[in-house]
Amino acid sequence: MQITGFNPTNGPVDTRVTLSLTDMPSDASISNTTVLLSGSPTVNVTAVDTRGGTIDVTILANSQSGDFEVTVQKQPVPVTAQSSTIFTVNAAPGAAQITGMQPRTVVRGETPLTLSGQNLDQIRYLRIGVVNVLSLTHLNSEMVRVTVPAAVQPGQQRVTGQTQDRQVNCPFILTVQ
The missing domain is CATH 2.60.40.10 (Immunoglobulins)
Structure with a gap:
């Protein structure tokens, strides 16, 4: 499995992001797929489309601002993909x-x-x-x-x-x- 991109590439909390992947396992689903931002589970997986090769997520309120590598993990047989680019969670105005x-x-x-x-x-x-x-x-x-x-x-x-x-x-x- 490989992450080929995500859209958009940045946004604040509550942003909906679509990840595009190749070689996604046919049994991937919302219940067995996790998306991490630099190792933290601060996104909510809202849809998994194995035929279209996409995963939709929403950036959660506990996400911190900054640039993050995106990792997709599928269980129970571990299948992992890591992005070669970063996703930027935009800080609230005035935040560190x-x-x-x-x-x-x-x-x-x-x-x-x-x-x-x-x-x-x-x-x-x-x-x-x-x-x-x-x-x-x-x-x-x-x-x-x-x-x-x-x-x-x-x-x-x-x-x-x-x-x-x-x-x-x-x-x-x-x-x-």
Whole structure:
């Protein structure tokens, strides 16, 4: 199974999106098909058309703004497809949104990590993997810098920010050495 595209390619919460796929299993259905945005089940599968090779989804309210890889999983025999392009969940006006991360590989305890985006002054702390990072340097409303703590495990880690009332996902995976 392969994702060949999705329409539209971006939108806010409640956007209806149609995914186009090739080699979709003939037994795929709403009950055995899951669509994930960067590993999170924040979409609702509303229709599966195996003959037309499409899956319709709606972006749920718990989706975070940002750019996400789209993954389709079909059970009980695992069949997975991952998009080669990204879907962008548009942030609500005035909401914090992370759109960049430099560098993407860091040495824990040494390398400064800079996140860029909009309204980042709303972020109170970051989570890198399972470690909360409370010491942030807000360079301005569009940039936040931290040093990755030594407590963060080596490997690929997700970075998320936390505002007073919502989580803000970084669309990139951080490699920690």
